[in-house]
Amino acid sequence: MKDEIAIRVRGVSHQFGEEGETRHVRALLDTSLDVVRGELMCLIGPSGCGKSTLLNMVGGLLRPATGSVEVAGRPVRGPMPQEIAFVFQENALFPWNTVFENIMLGMRFQGVAKDLREPRAHRAIEAVGLTEFAQHYPSQLSGGMRQRAALARALSLETDIMLMDEPFGALDEQTRMILGEDLSVLLARTEKTIVFVTHSLGEAVFLADRVAVFSARPGTIKQIIEVDEPHPRKPDFVTSPKFTALRNQLYGLLHDEIRKTVGAPAGEAR
Amino acid sequence: MKNRRAWHQGIASRLVQAAFLLGGLILWFLATTRWGVNQLLLPKPGIVLQNLADILASGEFVGDLLVTLTELAAAFVIATIAGTILGYAISRSRYAISVFEPLLSGIYAIPLILFLPLYVLFFGLGPASKIALGATISFFPIVLNTIAGFGQVERSLVKASHAMGASDYQLFRYVLLPAARPVILTGLRMGFTVALLAIIGSEAIASLAGLGHRIVHLSEGMETARMFAYIAFVVAIAVILNAVVSGLEARGRRP
Numbered sequence: 001m002k003d004e005i006a007i008r009v010r011g012v013s014h015q016f017g018e019e020g021e022t023r024h025v026r027a028l029l030d031t032s033l034d035v036v037r038g039e040l041m042c043l044i045g046p047s048g049c050g051k052s053t054l055l056n057m058v059g060g061l062l063r064p065a066t067g068s069v070e071v072a073g074r075p076v077r078g079p080m081p082q083e084i085a086f087v088f089q090e091n092a093l094f095p096w097n098t099v100f101e102n103i104m105l106g107m108r109f110q111g112v113a114k115d116l117r118e119p120r121a122h123r124a125i126e127a128v129g130l131t132e133f134a135q136h137y138p139s140q141l142s143g144g145m146r147q148r149a150a151l152a153r154a155l156s157l158e159t160d161i162m163l164m165d166e167p168f169g170a171l172d173e174q175t176r177m178i179l180g181e182d183l184s185v186l187l188a189r190t191e192k193t194i195v196f197v198t199h200s201l202g203e204a205v206f207l208a209d210r211v212a213v214f215s216a217r218p219g220t221i222k223q224i225i226e227v228d229e230p231h232p233r234k235p236d237f238v239t240s241p242k243f244t245a246l247r248n249q250l251y252g253l254l255h256d257e258i259r260k261t262v263g264a265p266a267g268e269a270r
Numbered sequence: 271m272k273n274r275r276a277w278h279q280g281i282a283s284r285l286v287q288a289a290f291l292l293g294g295l296i297l298w299f300l301a302t303t304r305w306g307v308n309q310l311l312l313p314k315p316g317i318v319l320q321n322l323a324d325i326l327a328s329g330e331f332v333g334d335l336l337v338t339l340t341e342l343a344a345a346f347v348i349a350t351i352a353g354t355i356l357g358y359a360i361s362r363s364r365y366a367i368s369v370f371e372p373l374l375s376g377i378y379a380i381p382l383i384l385f386l387p388l389y390v391l392f393f394g395l396g397p398a399s400k401i402a403l404g405a406t407i408s409f410f411p412i413v414l415n416t417i418a419g420f421g422q423v424e425r426s427l428v429k430a431s432h433a434m435g436a437s438d439y440q441l442f443r444y445v446l447l448p449a450a451r452p453v454i455l456t457g458l459r460m461g462f463t464v465a466l467l468a469i470i471g472s473e474a475i476a477s478l479a480g481l482g483h484r485i486v487h488l489s490e491g492m493e494t495a496r497m498f499a500y501i502a503f504v505v506a507i508a509v510i511l512n513a514v515v516s517g518l519e520a521r522g523r524r525p
Contacts, residue, residue: 059433060433061429061432061433079432079433079434079435081433081434081435082435084433085433085434086430086433086434088426088429088430090424090426092424092426092427092429092430094427094444094445094448096448096449105444106434108440108444109431109434109435109436109437109440109444110434110435111435157434
């Protein structure tokens with residue numbers, strides 16, 4: 001299992017619009033990345049650097065303009081529901097279905113045999129601690145609980161790879177911390193390979209085995225930082241000197257890049 | 271506490287509504303008994319009521335009611351099939367929406383009753399021209415709401431469904447249709463209401479049978495009291511039909 005590559009990205013680029021158009025944006029430039037089987041890789045970087053674009057390419061929702069993406073040794077040409085599950089920031093739960101029905105529908109889409117769906121749905125709901133809310137509609141849940149439901153739906157698909165696009169991005173800091181801790185515990189039990197896009201430095205250090213730092217647009221991976229700490233991570237990891245050091249290192253790497261996208265500080269000529 | 275207050279307010283508005291109706295009836299009664307309004311223009315409420323009882327007891331309304339309801343059903347079915355299928359087809363492409371949506375809303379704003387003489391020419395004085403007009407008028411709210419319903423489906427839901435491996439049929443059956451359903455149902459209710467209007471109206475203008483035809487026939491024969499009784503009958507039928515359709519819409523909206 002050691003060092004087996006689950007996701008291999010080679011020289012991918014992406015642009016929105018055609019060259020010369022006013023709306024032309026280079027989102028991603030010649031980016032390569034290997035994700036090792038069983039690791040949690042965080043992608044972090046300034047807004048618009050192409051983190052989500054890269055994630056969508058890995059998931060087969062977007063075709064790279066150049067370069068190639070391989071998952072489990074096979075080139076990605078479209079969605080691979082048997083290998084890859086997604087969790088999106090806008091949880092993408094069907095509002096007309098209960099939590100339970102949402103999870104059942106995901107498995108129906110994926111093609112799980114009928115009699116397997118129900119026990120798997122119950123297991124996934126239990127894993128995220130939503131047992132009492134299985135029959136609730138998404139509108140009856142808090143933002144954090146909705147993300148748990150979306151996570152349960154992704155878990156029920158029992159894929160080797162999970163791609164998470166700022167799953168906690170719309171939540172408040174406290175809820176985020178708790179969900180992060182729970183996720184770490186949950187994932188320590190599985191062998192899943194995870195790519196996790198985030199804006200939060202703390203979240204990246206707390207969750208990731210490795211953090212890929214993106215440069216500003218046109219984005220590419222600037223550096224990869226290792227977080228050598230076993231899962232599940234304890235809450236007191238956050239207060240350890242190691243955590244702080246890594247967080248500061250990330251902050252240093254990101255600061256210049258973010259400054260580039262936001263613009264120079266007042267009074268400084270460009 | 272809050273519920274009780276809402277309940278009280280509901281009762282209060284019902285009472286005011288009932289008082290308005292009662293006030294209208296009293297004015298009507300006074301106009302015919304005290305103020306000497308001509309019986310040919312405004313018959314006494316009691317006589318109208320007698321006529322209504324007679325119409326209901328004799329069952330003479332059945333023939334006209336069946337004609338009108340058959341026309342309504344045919345028109346509504348045609349408009350529903352054409353409106354939902356075309357609406358779905360248009361909603362599939364941004365380009366088609368940008369071409370057809372303004373065109374259809376533009377035509378919908380025209381008084382389409384103007385097509386009646388043309389339809390009478392094409393289809394004759396019988397039910398066919400009423401069905402054609404009813405279908406034409408009710409087609410527009412249905413097609414426009416179908417376009418709007420399918421057009422407003424959240425993209426994130428479609429994206430997530432694709433990622434989970436949904437087939438085209440599954441996407442339609444489990445995502446697009448439930449997302450669009452409330453808006454389409456509203457279109458169907460509006461389509462039904464305007465179809466009823468169009469059919470009774472066109473029966474009154476040029477026809478051989480039907481409730482609208484009967485009312486105009488009685489008016490031309492100066493049988494005002496019986497005409498009033500028929501109007502009351504048609505109002506009751508329309509209220510019942512619209513209540514049934516609204517009830518069905520509310521039921522269909524629930525997940």
